[in-house]
Amino acid sequence: MTQRASVKDVALLAGVSVGTVSNVLNRPESVTEKTRTKVEQAMAELNFHRNASARQLRAGVSRTVGVIVMDVSNPFYTELARGIEDRLAADDHTLILSSSDDDPRREQRFLRLFAEQGVRGVLVTPMASTAERLGDLRRLGIPSVLMDSTDPAHASVGVDHVSGGRQAVAHLLDRGHRRILFLAGTTELQQTRHRLRGAVEAVTAAGLEPGEVLKVVNLAVLTSNDAQQALVEALDSGEPAPTAVFAMNDVVALGVMRELRRRGLSIPHDMAVVGYDDLYFAAELMTPLSSVRQPMRQLGWAAADLLLTGQAHPLFEPELIVRASSDGNL
């Protein structure tokens, strides 16, 4: 019994036509109880699994969704994926998860693959050039949704990163900081631009001059090692040292804190740190990390929901969680 059984085999064994077997599979209510059980027994006996390729070839519809995130190693994105999975499972769909690693060629490769697979749709955390690549898919009739991003020209679900940046920086200003280093991602990332805008708004609202208060360093790669290196350069540049760092995410903040400790600087007294994402270990770090929390699962859920139903979702609101890394009283 190494051979895969087909509908034909099932039909033969059950003594019905292939059309009936297909009906049992797809429209069970249109088949009498008796024939249905007969067919189901035959399927069980033959260990029948319907062939998804043939099914999709003829029916034209697929039940898989392609997902491309920036970096699967970052728990933020796996939480996002879990939210997507939750929503898709409800409609009996599955996801193919892949990681672009911020590399357009990788992204292109996966998009091509998704197109060949004929996926039901694609969910992407976009980089700068993603939109044009999605045009190809659109022409093939494959819909896509941008995640953690807002774009009036595309279906998208996002978080209000302007608000997130504003909350983080307003908090630091409130604690008296007047020279703040923003360790950001590339300016190509919308998240970077929005958070910076929020940061500027906070400074302006406090009656201060953004150009004097904020110093921005753009990291090409958001790893803790790159972040540590960038901090080294910033501190050794000879310019007046900042008193606080606003990090693009918690992994970046990890690198920052590592370097501060290496230099024997106290957190938050010598330098305050605020991260972003509020990953699960943020509260357990050597100095518990203040961080901007995002509703990661809901974001993924909403993205999948938008793809399947077309139902738009409003911007999600992030929330600053203050811990000891930015507050000496904690």
Next chain:
Amino acid sequence: MTQRASVKDVALLAGVSVGTVSNVLNRPESVTEKTRTKVEQAMAELNFHRNASARQLRAGVSRTVGVIVMDVSNPFYTELARGIEDRLAADDHTLILSSSDDDPRREQRFLRLFAEQGVRGVLVTPMASTAERLGDLRRLGIPSVLMDSTDPAHASVGVDHVSGGRQAVAHLLDRGHRRILFLAGTTELQQTRHRLRGAVEAVTAAGLEPGEVLKVVNLAVLTSNDAQQALVEALDSGEPAPTAVFAMNDVVALGVMRELRRRGLSIPHDMAVVGYDDLYFAAELMTPLSSVRQPMRQLGWAAADLLLTGQAHPLFEPELIVRASSDGNL
């Protein structure tokens, strides 16, 4: 141009037969330079993407591999997935990643889906009842490889967890601990059994009585919250408190350390902690965490390699990294 172009369309435009188009796709060396470029131009012009369903239906072979890990939220498993991806990409294959969440029904669902997809093979981090479910696949001609597990009856790649358990406990004994709590997973997990065996070996080798030194608590779910709760119960049980905890993984260790701090206990003086996996944040925690490091990427790479080529790989050797959570001098 919302329609997908098919080989027929390409053949028409290029003025050749469908067979020739297929040859360009699959046996380019058997086609003259001239016709090949003609066909390739036509493909580009029509934005042609071959239909993977039709391809697979006829050719019978798939280029996707199904992967089921225990918990995608745990960075250990995403690193494993990255290793798999690296190996698969080299042979132009892709992976479908899913998470069993320790739930046999979820696992079963994904395996059924993989069978329907006709995947090239399946990679699984197994739970107790996984093996029998894989029998179904084997009967369908779909090979599978167990990851982070050794099983003479199945293809598998693993880490020497006996050694890992031995190293961790030998270290704790060496530091003078004589009552050690092992916060383990279920005994159904091979990892649990092997690490326990290693732990017992270490105790015996030190000339002590395992039953007196080791206390084992089996956690059904390996989350930091469940771990914290289990520790509460262990400490409040009235039995003599342990002086050290060996945690099944770093996430569990996180919960342990959280509870110890909540009680104002000092790490490692009141209680030492050793984790497992050496996740990237282990060194940055409030008390840097000693942990048994595993070659996660290599493990995934080897699993995918075994599936594709049949090449077996020897057990990987884990390595204890000692940090302050188990050593007062650090």
Next chain:
DNA sequence: CGGGGATGGTGAATCGATTCATCGTGTTTG
């Protein structure tokens, strides 16, 4: 009792890429 429905079931046609037996053309060889 016969016609109009409703219900359950049938099976040939179909989706698109691949395969392979076959054919035409040009080149080599005895």
Next chain:
DNA sequence: CAAACACGATGAATCGATTCACCATCCCCG
């Protein structure tokens, strides 16, 4: 020069599930 051969290209058959026009019963009711 004819036979043998290599090389490119051809196109009908094929994979397995779904679809849909059509058929066979059976029931109800005027």
